[in-house]
Amino acid sequence: MIVARFAAVAGMVALYSACGHPSAPRKLSIAAAADLQFALADGARQFHQQHPQTELAIDYGSSGNFYAQIRNGAPFDLFLSADVQYARNLAPDAVFIYAAGRIAVWVPVSSKLDPATALRDPSVRRIAIANPQHAPYGRAAEAALRSMGLYESVEKKLVLGENISQTLQFIQSGAADTGIVALSLALAPTVRAQGRYWEVPVSAYPKIEQGGVILKDSLAAREFREWLLGPSGRSLLKQFGFSLPGE
Amino acid sequence: MDWQAIWLSVRLSVFTTAILLAVGTPLAAWLAFSRWRWKFLVEAVVALPLVLPPTVLGFYILLAIGPRSPLGALYGKITGGILPFSFQGLLLASVLYSLPFTVQPVASSFASVDRGLVEASWCLGASRFATFRRIVVPLSRRGIATGAILSFAHTMGEFGVVLMVGGNIAGVTRTVSITIYDQVQALDYAAATQTSLFLLALSFLVLAFTYAFQRRVWNVWPMS
Numbered sequence: 302m303i304v305a306r307f308a309a310v311a312g313m314v315a316l317y318s319a320c321g322h323p324s325a326p327r328k329l330s331i332a333a334a335a336d337l338q339f340a341l342a343d344g345a346r347q348f349h350q351q352h353p354q355t356e357l358a359i360d361y362g363s364s365g366n367f368y369a370q371i372r373n374g375a376p377f378d379l380f381l382s383a384d385v386q387y388a389r390n391l392a393p394d395a396v397f398i399y400a401a402g403r404i405a406v407w408v409p410v411s412s413k414l415d416p417a418t419a420l421r422d423p424s425v426r427r428i429a430i431a432n433p434q435h436a437p438y439g440r441a442a443e444a445a446l447r448s449m450g451l452y453e454s455v456e457k458k459l460v461l462g463e464n465i466s467q468t469l470q471f472i473q474s475g476a477a478d479t480g481i482v483a484l485s486l487a488l489a490p491t492v493r494a495q496g497r498y499w500e501v502p503v504s505a506y507p508k509i510e511q512g513g514v515i516l517k518d519s520l521a522a523r524e525f526r527e528w529l530l531g532p533s534g535r536s537l538l539k540q541f542g543f544s545l546p547g548e
Numbered sequence: 549m550d551w552q553a554i555w556l557s558v559r560l561s562v563f564t565t566a567i568l569l570a571v572g573t574p575l576a577a578w579l580a581f582s583r584w585r586w587k588f589l590v591e592a593v594v595a596l597p598l599v600l601p602p603t604v605l606g607f608y609i610l611l612a613i614g615p616r617s618p619l620g621a622l623y624g625k626i627t628g629g630i631l632p633f634s635f636q637g638l639l640l641a642s643v644l645y646s647l648p649f650t651v652q653p654v655a656s657s658f659a660s661v662d663r664g665l666v667e668a669s670w671c672l673g674a675s676r677f678a679t680f681r682r683i684v685v686p687l688s689r690r691g692i693a694t695g696a697i698l699s700f701a702h703t704m705g706e707f708g709v710v711l712m713v714g715g716n717i718a719g720v721t722r723t724v725s726i727t728i729y730d731q732v733q734a735l736d737y738a739a740a741t742q743t744s745l746f747l748l749a750l751s752f753l754v755l756a757f758t759y760a761f762q763r764r765v766w767n768v769w770p771m772s
Contacts, residue, residue, distance in 0.1 A: 363733065365732075365733040365734070365735065366733070368735070369732070369735075426630065427630070427632075427633060427715070429715070432716060432730060432733075434730050434733070434734050435730060435733035435734040435735075436733075459717075460633045460715030460716065460717060461715060461716035461717075462715075462716075463711055463716075463729075467711075467712075470607070470610075471610075471632075471715065474610050474611050474614045474616075474632075475614045475615050475616040475620075476610055476614045476615070476630070476632035476633065476713075476715075477632075477633075477715070
C-alpha cells in the first residue's frame with residue numbers, strides 16, 4: 302500500500318506563521334481505491350494549493366481490504382471505494398458517486414497483437430483479467446466478454462489478477478499475452494508509453510460506479526468531497542480515464 | 549469447502565518437499581563440509597527467501613520464468629507450454645521459496661555429526677559417499693525430518709508467491725490460501741473461517757503426527 306503524505310514544506314511554513322493565530326493545519330486521511338492512484342497524485346497537489354490549511358494523507362489499496370479495516374475501526378476520515386457497494390454497506394444514506402470506471406484491452410508495445418482484436422486472436426494463450434469474484438473491474442471484464450460473445454472461447458485462457466494493477470503486471474511481464482485492465486491504468490503516466498489499448502464500449506458491461514463516503518465528518522472532509530465532485534475534480538477524473546456521474 | 553484447492557495445496561506441498569529433499573540434501577552437505585572461502589555467499593543466497601517479501605520474490609520469479617526470459621523461452625521450446633500460471637511453474641516457485649527451510653536445518657545437523665565417527669569410517673575404508681550415506685545421513689535424520697516438515701508446512705501456507713505467479717486458475721494454481729483470501733475479499737467471512745479452520749486443523753494434525761513419529765524414532769535410536 303502506497304502512502305502519499307502531503308506534509309509539504311508549505312504546510313510547515315503555514316504552521317510556523319500561524320503561531321500567533323489558532324489555525325493549525327487540519328489532517329484528512331483518505332482510504333482510496335488503487336485505481337485512483339494516478340488521478341489523486343495530481344489531485345492532492347491541486348487540492349492542497351486551493352486548501353493549504355488541509356493536509357491530505359492518502360492510502361491506496363484494495364477496496365475490499367479497506368472495507369474490512371474500516372469495519373474494524375481503521376481511523377480513516379474518508380473512503381473512496383472502487384465499488385459503490387462497499388461504501389453503501391458502511392453508510393447507505395451518505396454515499397456520493399464520484400466516477401465510473403472504464404475498461405480497456407491492453408497489449409505491450411512489443412506485442413504484434415492489435416488490442417481491438419486481441420481477445421479473438423487464436424495465437425493468444427493467456428488473457429488476464431481481475432478476479433470477478435471480488436474486483437469490480439474483473440466483474441466488468443467478465444460481463445464484457447459475455448456480452449461480446451467471447452466468454453466461452455476464452456474461458457480456458459483466463460488468468461485472474463488479485464487486483465487490476467496485478468492484472469496489468471501479468472501482461473507487462475509477458476506471462477499473459479493480453480488482458481482487460483482499467484482505462485485509468487492504461488492512461489497512467491508510467492504505463493502509457495509501454496503499451497497500446499482499445500477501450501471496451503461502455504455499453505458492453507454494467508457501469509462500474511465508484512462511490513465514496515465520509516466516515517468522520519469535518520469541514521476538511523466536506524471540502525474535499527465538494528472539490529472532488531466539483532469542476533476541478535471532474536476534469537481530473539475525466540483526464541485519467543473515468544466517466545463522470547450524470548454524463 | 550473448496551476440496552479442489554485443498555487437494556492442490558497438498559499435492560504442491562508433497563512435490564515441493566520431495567524435490568527439496570532431493571536437491572536440498574546435496575546442497576546442505578556441500579554447505580556443511582565445504583571449506584571454500586566464498587561459501588558464505590552461497591549461504592546468503594540460500595537464505596534470501598527468508599528475508600525478501602514473498603510478493604517481491606514472486607514478481608521476480610514471474611519475470612524469470614515468463615516466456616520472454618531465457619528460462620521461459622527454453623521451457624517453451626522443449627514443452628511448447630509456458631511456466632507462469634501452470635502447476636510446474638508454481639512448483640518451481642515453491643521450491644525456491646522453501647529452499648532455506650530444507651537446507652538450513654539439514655546443513656546444521658550434517659555439521660553437528662561427530663567428526664570422529666566420519667574419520668573412523670574413512671579409516672575403515674568406506675568411501676566418502678558411503679560414509680555420507682551410512683553415517684552422516686542416519687545420524688542427521690532428525691534434521692532432515694525437520695527440514696521436510698518445515699518445507700511442507702511452509703508450502704501449505706504459501707500465499708504471496710502463488711498470488712504473483714499463479715493467476716488463480718481453479719484446480720491448477722488456486723491453492724487453499726488463495727481461496728481463503730478470495731473469500732475474505734468477497735466478504736464471505738463465514739466460508740473463509742470454515743476453510744481457515746480446516747487448514748489449521750489439517751496443519752496441526754500433520755505436524756503433531758510427524759513430531760509424534762519422530763519421538764518414537766528417537767526412543768528406539770537415542771542420538772545424543
